[in-house]
Amino acid sequence: xxxxxxxxxxxxVSEGASLQLRCxxxxxxxxxxxxxxxxxxxxxxxxxxxxxGDPVVQGVNGFEAEFSKSDSSFHLRKASVHWSDSAVxxxxxxxxxxxxxxxxxSGTRLLxxx
Amino acid sequence: GPKVLQIPSHQIIDxxxxxxxxxxxxxxxxxxxxxxxxxxxxxEFLVNFYNGKVMEKSKLFKDQFSVERPDGSYFTxxxQPTALEDSAVxxxxxxxxxxxxxxxxxSGTRLLxx
Numbered sequence: 001x002x003x004x005x006x007x008x009x010x011x012x013v014s015e016g017a018s019l020q021l022r023c024x025x026x027x028x029x030x031x032x033x034x035x036x037x038x039x040x041x042x043x044x045x046x047x048x049x050x051x052x053g054d055p056v057v058q059g060v061n062g063f064e065a066e067f068s069k070s071d072s073s074f075h076l077r078k079a080s081v082h083w084s085d086s087a088v089x090x091x092x093x094x095x096x097x098x099x100x101x102x103x104x105x106s107g108t109r110l111l112x113x114x
Numbered sequence: 115g116p117k118v119l120q121i122p123s124h125q126i127i128d129x130x131x132x133x134x135x136x137x138x139x140x141x142x143x144x145x146x147x148x149x150x151x152x153x154x155x156x157x158e159f160l161v162n163f164y165n166g167k168v169m170e171k172s173k174l175f176k177d178q179f180s181v182e183r184p185d186g187s188y189f190t191x192x193x194q195p196t197a198l199e200d201s202a203v204x205x206x207x208x209x210x211x212x213x214x215x216x217x218x219x220x221s222g223t224r225l226l227x228x
Contacts (some may be wrong), residue, residue, distance in 0.1 A: 043219035102214045104127040106156040
């Protein structure tokens with residue numbers, strides 16, 4: 001069955017440091033992949049998405065993610081984090097032939113310390 | 115950008131009572147979804163709705179749950195009767211197409227069943 005795994009429940013980084021949030025998916029083909037961010041008491045906002053083509057996709061606010069078919073991964077990166085990046089980040093997947101639902105990972109809570 | 119509004123933002127209800135969660139989707143969207151997020155856990159798909167019908171539902175969508183969107187008004191999730199394990203944040207989403215990247219999420223209704 002399709003699943004998404006985010007192995008790190010919490011990540012703490014210092015402001016200005018680089019960031020990587022890990023995501024692995026389980027699916028025999030190549031799903032559509034997404035990263036969402038959830039700020040406190042708000043809905044999810046789409047950061048970036050991958051459908052096909054260039055494995056490195058750019059998103060909002062300096063975020064990017066890299067798709068790796070061999071590793072079944074879609075890790076999120078940012079070169080230099082800001083305190084306002086503190087939030088919960090969800091990796092998600094949707095299989096191309098069934099676009100009616102999205103499977104989410106368990107989320108990674110990012111805390112950016114001053 | 116366009117928003118999905120969820121009313122109320124918080125609801126406390128006695129176990130066994132009925133509750134209706136309301137979602138005001140983006141006006142031209144055609145697909146509607148409910149997701150459930152228990153505190154500290156991932157968002158899980160409950161149900162999607164298109165053209166006046168439930169298209170798919172998960173095993174979390176118990177018999178006590180129902181959805182409707184009468185006359186293009188609110189998209190509602192009704193739970194009758196409620197149980198303690200229904201306590202969670204319920205997120206509504208809508209989309210113009212069935213592509214996950216088109217989803218617009220609401221900020222959630224925090225339901226507490228006591």
